[in-house]
Amino acid sequence: MDFESYDVLVVGGGLAGIRAAIAVVEAxxxxxxxxxxxxxxxxxxxxxxxxxxxxxxRPEDSYxxxxxxxxxxxxxxxxxxxxxxxVREAPIELIQMEHWGCPWSRDPDGKISARPFGGMTTWxxxxxxxxxxxxxxxxxxxxxxxxxxxxxxxxxFVTKLLVENGRCEGVVAVDMRSGRFEAIxxxxxxxxxxxxxxxxxxxxxGNICTGDGMAxxxxxxxGLKDMEMVxxxxxxxxxxxxxxxxxxxGEGGYLxxxxxxxxxxxxxxxxxxxxxxxxxxxxMVTEFEEGRGFEGPHGKFMHLDVRHLGEAVIDRKLPFMxxxxxxxxxxxxxxxxxxxxxxxxxxxxxxxxxISGVTPVxxxxxxxxxxxxGLNGGxxxxxxxxSECLVFGAAAGRAAxxxxxxxxxxxxxxxxxxLKDETARIEAGYLDKKGGEERIGTIREDMQRDMxxxxxxxxxxxxxxxxxxxxxxxxxxxxxxxxxxxxxxxxTELTAAxxxxxxxxxxxxxxxxxxxxxxxxxxxxxxxFPERDDAKFLKHTIAFRTEEIAPRLEYRDVRITNFKxxxxxx
Amino acid sequence: MSVEAESTAPVATRVYKxxxxxxxxxxxxHYFWYMVREFTALPMAAWLLWFLxxxxxxxxxxxxxxxxxxxxxIFSFICLLFALYHSVTFLGLAGVxxxxxxxxxxxxxxxxxxTMFGLWLVASIVIGAVLIGFGR
Amino acid sequence: xxxxxxTIRAARFDPEKDKVPHMQSYDIPFSDESMVVLDxxxxxxxxxxxxxxxxxxxxxxxxxxxxxxxxxxxxxxCAAFLRDYWPRPVTVAPLTNFPVVRDLVVDxxxxxxxxxxxxxxxxxxxxxxxxxxxxRQTMDEIDDFRQFSQCINCMLCYAACPVYGLDNEFxxxxxxxxxxxxxxxxxxxxxxxxxxxxxxxxGVWECSFVGxxxxxxxxxxxxxxxxxxxxxxxxxxxxxxxxxxx
Numbered sequence: 013m014d015f016e017s018y019d020v021l022v023v024g025g026g027l028a029g030i031r032a033a034i035a036v037v038e039a040x041x042x043x044x045x046x047x048x049x050x051x052x053x054x055x056x057x058x059x060x061x062x063x064x065x066x067x068x069x070r071p072e073d074s075y076x077x078x079x080x081x082x083x084x085x086x087x088x089x090x091x092x093x094x095x096x097x098x099v100r101e102a103p104i105e106l107i108q109m110e111h112w113g114c115p116w117s118r119d120p121d122g123k124i125s126a127r128p129f130g131g132m133t134t135w136x137x138x139x140x141x142x143x144x145x146x147x148x149x150x151x152x153x154x155x156x157x158x159x160x161x162x163x164x165x166x167x168x169f170v171t172k173l174l175v176e177n178g179r180c181e182g183v184v185a186v187d188m189r190s191g192r193f194e195a196i197x198x199x200x201x202x203x204x205x206x207x208x209x210x211x212x213x214x215x216x217x218g219n220i221c222t223g224d225g226m227a228x229x230x231x232x233x234x235g236l237k238d239m240e241m242v243x244x245x246x247x248x249x250x251x252x253x254x255x256x257x258x259x260x261x262g263e264g265g266y267l268x269x270x271x272x273x274x275x276x277x278x279x280x281x282x283x284x285x286x287x288x289x290x291x292x293x294x295x296m297v298t299e300f301e302e303g304r305g306f307e308g309p310h311g312k313f314m315h316l317d318v319r320h321l322g323e324a325v326i327d328r329k330l331p332f333m334x335x336x337x338x339x340x341x342x343x344x345x346x347x348x349x350x351x352x353x354x355x356x357x358x359x360x361x362x363x364x365x366x367i368s369g370v371t372p373v374x375x376x377x378x379x380x381x382x383x384x385x386g387l388n389g390g391x392x393x394x395x396x397x398x399s400e401c402l403v404f405g406a407a408a409g410r411a412a413x414x415x416x417x418x419x420x421x422x423x424x425x426x427x428x429x430x431l432k433d434e435t436a437r438i439e440a441g442y443l444d445k446k447g448g449e450e451r452i453g454t455i456r457e458d459m460q461r462d463m464x465x466x467x468x469x470x471x472x473x474x475x476x477x478x479x480x481x482x483x484x485x486x487x488x489x490x491x492x493x494x495x496x497x498x499x500x501x502x503x504t505e506l507t508a509a510x511x512x513x514x515x516x517x518x519x520x521x522x523x524x525x526x527x528x529x530x531x532x533x534x535x536x537x538x539x540x541f542p543e544r545d546d547a548k549f550l551k552h553t554i555a556f557r558t559e560e561i562a563p564r565l566e567y568r569d570v571r572i573t574n575f576k577x578x579x580x581x582x
Numbered sequence: 583m584s585v586e587a588e589s590t591a592p593v594a595t596r597v598y599k600x601x602x603x604x605x606x607x608x609x610x611x612h613y614f615w616y617m618v619r620e621f622t623a624l625p626m627a628a629w630l631l632w633f634l635x636x637x638x639x640x641x642x643x644x645x646x647x648x649x650x651x652x653x654x655x656i657f658s659f660i661c662l663l664f665a666l667y668h669s670v671t672f673l674g675l676a677g678v679x680x681x682x683x684x685x686x687x688x689x690x691x692x693x694x695x696x697t698m699f700g701l702w703l704v705a706s707i708v709i710g711a712v713l714i715g716f717g718r
Numbered sequence: 719x720x721x722x723x724x725t726i727r728a729a730r731f732d733p734e735k736d737k738v739p740h741m742q743s744y745d746i747p748f749s750d751e752s753m754v755v756l757d758x759x760x761x762x763x764x765x766x767x768x769x770x771x772x773x774x775x776x777x778x779x780x781x782x783x784x785x786x787x788x789x790x791x792x793x794x795x796c797a798a799f800l801r802d803y804w805p806r807p808v809t810v811a812p813l814t815n816f817p818v819v820r821d822l823v824v825d826x827x828x829x830x831x832x833x834x835x836x837x838x839x840x841x842x843x844x845x846x847x848x849x850x851x852x853x854r855q856t857m858d859e860i861d862d863f864r865q866f867s868q869c870i871n872c873m874l875c876y877a878a879c880p881v882y883g884l885d886n887e888f889x890x891x892x893x894x895x896x897x898x899x900x901x902x903x904x905x906x907x908x909x910x911x912x913x914x915x916x917x918x919x920x921g922v923w924e925c926s927f928v929g930x931x932x933x934x935x936x937x938x939x940x941x942x943x944x945x946x947x948x949x950x951x952x953x954x955x956x957x958x959x960x961x962x963x964x
Contacts (some may be wrong), residue, residue: 154839155839158839453765499734
């Protein structure tokens with residue numbers, strides 16, 4: 013059977029994915045690029061990023077400082093060669109965004125402005141008011157429309173990577189509109205599927221952040237690196253988990269406890285509200301546990317106060333925050349403090365990829381939040397992620413383009429067989445399944461609640477071991493799910509079930525990786541091992557899928573170049 | 583590009599496209615007043631035609647008098663209200679539509695609207711004076 | 719704690735079984751004053767009827783996925799609070815003027831096509847090299863187009879526009895507002911190139927200024943303003959000598 017094949021297929025239509033696609037065109041305009049996303053690209057979760065994107069753009073700044081800030085911020089788990097390359101590429105990418113029309117906020121002289129941000133020693137976070145992710149995503153998406161080489165498959169849900177003879181050759185996807193199963197083949201595949209926040213109950217992440225790409229790669233034999241490193245952002249709105257950007261603190265906001273005290277002076281006296289996210293989140297939880305948090309119907313919270321900034325600054329720099337406060341909490345941040353509490357936000361862990369997005373499976377690449385290229389280590393600094401998506405999206409695009417330019421075409425017979433198998437698996441397991449007693453929503457909510465309790469800001473051996481058992485029980489219950497939607501047309505119960513399947517898988521990698529890392533580093537805080545242990549754990553955890561539930565864990569040394577690990581205090 | 587499966591999935595490309603209800607403009611107040619605004623064109627066109635007929639009927643321009651029929655007077659009054667409603671909404675929106683800059687700063691919409699109403703007043707006075715002058 | 723409940727009536731349509739959509743009622747707990755219509759739909763899907771299909775993602779009014787008709791008005795269901803409707807039932811239907819694919823999901827391809835047709839990217843006669851750094855732009859220059867850059871592509875404006883309802887060929891509010899966003903961007907030099915799409919009969923001139931698009935827009939984009947401004951701009955380009963410069 014003859015069919016066409018893409019040279020590069022991008023899975024995921026967010027900032028990293030679209031940037032990768034454009035990079036392929038730029039590298040080789042003769043290549044044919046496919047982009048498959050389970051939502052229309054402008055719905056990708058990049059859109060909700062608020063604060064900004066960091067890069068060295070000012071003369072008083074230096075690559076070395078940005079690199080050091082990032083490496084120290086990572087609690088020395090970052091691969092330093094990757095960081096050093098990243099800080100050199102980031103400024104170029106932000107200028108490229110500007111050329112593509114991104115409405116960066118400006119200084120009076122017309123140059124791109126920058127604001128202070130957590131863990132950054134100088135002002136290097138460029139921003140577009142407080143909707144940076146929104147503007148960046150719409151900029152790259154709209155720019156991508158001018159390239160006829162990019163063919164989009166919108167609302168196609170990828171269920172499996174096609175791997176033949178150890179080489180990645182494409183994906184199987186369900187076209188949501190028609191319910192048809194399709195094999196989309198390609199000489200190279202770039203995973204850019206974002207994070208997995210929805211494994212937690214309280215998260216800033218949208219519904220679509222279910223770790224799909226991580227699970228797909230995991231099932232294809234790729235290791236998931238540093239999965240225990242889950243970032244909790246200090247300032248989420250109670251109940252909804254909606255993100256209140258770090259930029260609020262960057263512009264001068266204060267975090268106060270029940271006693272009206274700027275409590276961070278006892279935790280990060282030199283940086284105060286601009287300390288790194290992991291330390292501030294732990295500080296807030298500690299304050300809660302010691303009784304100095306406000307009590308509310310949706311849990312304990314602190315106050316984030318910007319009243320002293322004045323209406324003019326707020327309307328100019330934080331208008332979206334004012335809108336969110338009014339809309340979802342019924343407050344005016346000009347006059348009222350904002351209730352905030354730590355919330356799951358970002359995944360440092362992800363698909364094991366190198367500086368060019370190359371994974372151990374030939375033809376498979378990964379970029380953006382779903383990948384772990386070694387940039388963020390144990391804790392990501394705010395505003396490094398948007399830059400990360402651009403730098404490593406472009407790098408993966410270029411690497412995939414080069415690979416695809418010389419790779420052999422994909423053989424059709426094996427693909428047909430794989431497609432048939434995958435179709436049968438999903439039809440038998442989900443669409444044509446009869447009976448079952450468990451509701452998908454209930455299993456999901458139980459998983460989310462268990463993850464919040466067992467693998468939250470603070471972990472213990474007991475909480476993690478209990479969690480492994482809970483997740484095991486949930487997997488059992490998952491085999492007994494009930495599918496009420498028998499339609500093939502836009503079946504969102506099927507996608508919810510497939511997403512839950514992915515989430516249970518990656519949740520296990522988080523839990524087992526966390527159990528094995530018997531130290532506290534970055535965002536991974538063990539009450540039973542409160543100190544950092546460079547002798548044993550200056551290494552990346554890599555989780556490989558096995559026949560059992562527990563992954564096989566391997567360790568890989570962190571690459572140190574110029575910055576020797578030191579004690580981390582702010 | 584892509585290979586399709588020989589699965590049992592029916593190809594469901596059928597969508598449901600309802601026709602727009604003929605009474606759509608009764609469903610919201612805003613739509614209703616929009617239709618009224620647009621509708622004012624009809625009676626005004628009718629009035630113009632009637633006016634032209636009146637002119638023709640009364641013979642020479644010098645001895646013209648508005649028709650003695652009260653019907654015409656009442657109708658004229660109603661049409662005046664329609665014309666005023668349409669003019670006020672139209673001129674009021676000029677501030678929104680006209681986007682100009684003077685000396686690199688955008689002219690505030692209020693200034694534009696006030697100017698528009700001012701020009702309207704001046705034009706009304708000038709045309710009124712001319713017509714009355716002709717009438718004499 | 720009182721046991722408050724609320725009724726949600728949701729439109730259901732499965733093209734494999736149904737000829738036309740029908741309404742289905744669900745009676746659910748109204749357990750928190752902060753609950754929005756989207757929370758109600760999620761509760762139904764998770765605990766009552768897993769077959770209800772709808773789009774959603776960010777739940778904070780920025781992704782534009784969750785637009786639906788709530789009691790006859792196009793709204794983002796993540797920002798429509800149940801407390802504003804309770805104790806009356808809430809009727810949720812797919813966005814008007816769009817073909818219905820399934821339940822509360824509409825076909826968006828027409829909009830995606832129109833979005834692309836206005837060439838929503840920076841067009842320059844001569845690309846500046848990256849090494850030259852950024853184009854200089856002031857905050858005032860950004861203010862010129864800022865409002866029109868806030869569009870989240872939620873399509874509530876298309877659902878509100880009776881002109882689009884009567885004639886699906888109309889370019890529509892969001893697409894025109896986006897074109898205007900680029901036309902007004904000081905870095906862009908593509909106004910003349912976008913002109914044919916905007917000035918065609920299905921472009922700006924189809925609009926008769928109903929204005930409901932701007933009323934329902936959740937981000938304050940004011941597409942009606944963008945359209946009328948574009949009408950004026952295209953006219954002046956046609957009428958004035960040397961008006962059609964870049």
